[in-house]
Amino acid sequence: MPGDGFEARFGVFDHGVGNTVDINGSILTPRLNFGVPGYWAFLLPRFQLGGAVNLAGRTFAYVDIAITLPITSWLFFEPFVGGAGHNGSLTPTPTQAGLGRTVEEYLA
Numbered sequence: 001m002p003g004d005g006f007e008a009r010f011g012v013f014d015h016g017v018g019n020t021v022d023i024n025g026s027i028l029t030p031r032l033n034f035g036v037p038g039y040w041a042f043l044l045p046r047f048q049l050g051g052a053v054n055l056a057g058r059t060f061a062y063v064d065i066a067i068t069l070p071i072t073s074w075l076f077f078e079p080f081v082g083g084a085g086h087n088g089s090l091t092p093t094p095t096q097a098g099l100g101r102t103v104e105e106y107l108a
Contacts, residue, residue, distance in 0.1 A: 026050025
């Protein structure tokens with residue numbers, strides 16, 4: 001079932017003003033085993049570590065906690081929450097979306 005083992009995921013995204021391209025990859029761990037039996041085991045989290053290299057120089061990395069909920073043996077729903085670091089613009093420009101605040105702004 002989805003979420004029972006390690007996974008490697010890869011993809012290519014074409015997006016943004018000027019159609020920039022990202023090459024993405026991530027690794028997911030199996031569900032963390034806390035000894036939860038039965039159906040509730042599907043609610044156990046997994047860690048995800050990944051990143052994307054943008055061919056226009058806009059690169060980012062992320063760490064997530066995901067919960068993989070199987071719908072069938074090959075289809076699943078996977079909500080996640082996490083954080084990312086990037087080298088993009090913090091404020092919007094004519095060709096880039098604003099990507100948030102600096103760490104210093106969050107800690108102030």
